[in-house]
């Protein structure tokens with residue numbers, strides 16, 4: 001049985017930026033998940049985005065596949081994707097989704113027409129801009145949390161035309177976890193800097209942590225440069241007992257989690273925690289905003305996150321190369337899936 005997590009709540013509008021940065025640092029050392037409130041995205045807009053998302057997914061499948069994903073933008077169908085690339089299960093994740101990419105390349109985005117879906121595009125564009133602005137503010141606090149100047153990621157170019165993706169997700173009802181190997185979203189970590197997630201309040205999201213019964217084994221399993229913590233995330237998988245804990249939604253708050261590129265930047269100090277969505281039998285909608293750095297940005301260990309005794313764990317990598325590879329692996333997993341299903 002899973003327990004519910006009590007995550008810290010970060011107030012984006014607080015004037016006490018240093019204390020907010022301190023709380024963010026602790027949250028990112030602990031599990032890499034927290035709630036974000038007073039983020040500046042109006043309740044009304046959030047409501048509209050969820051309503052418009054529902055309208056799209058309610059269309060007949062023949063209509064939806066007219067927007068079949070191209071250039072990582074558009075519609076992905078039920079069972080088309082398998083986020084856990086290590087899973088052998090012959091079935092993909094029980095969800096459908098719609099991706100919207102950066103407006104710097106808006107010609108690549110696919111939009112339902114204004115006639116068919118009045119104000120759909122403008123709602124999504126407004127939401128994208130607002131969450132991007134919240135994300136940028138959050139990144140400046142994350143910079144402070146890493147003992148960097150607050151405009152570090154702006155100055156490094158990571159946030160000029162960031163490759164942010166908005167993803168509308170629909171988990172259909174009637175699917176439950178009693179069917180072996182069926183997940184809403186199978187276990188994965190996100191790829192980018194941070195993810196700002198909105199849900200309709202239906203449960204299902206879980207984050208993975210582990211508790212170690214043997215502190216000695218634990219002490220030798222993590223790099224000595226990091227604090228020993230009672231609870232650690234799942235990346236060091238061996239010998240620890242995995243615990244999946246529910247991440248409940250709080251009305252009006254974003255659920256934020258750290259992505260893999262931020263983990264690489266911070267040399268694993270900030271953790272990109274594995275999470276999943278379990279099907280509960282109930283229909284569920286969520287909207288994920290993945291804030292990825294500019295495509296030419298080189299992601300490499302930050303000076304404040306390494307030392308002689310704690311050298312960089314990853315080589316530098318160009319952001320778009322990293323992202324393309326992760327997309328490729330996820331789509332290979334789903335292609336294999338289809339072959340198995342035929």
Ligand SMILES: O=C(O)CCC(=O)C(=O)O
Pocket residue numbers: 167169185190197199205275276277286287288
């Ligand atoms: O729908 C959710 O609650 C989470 C989705 C997610 O983790 C993802 O798409 O990366």
Ligand SMILES: [Fe+2]
Pocket residue numbers: 188189190275
């Ligand atoms: Fe995710």
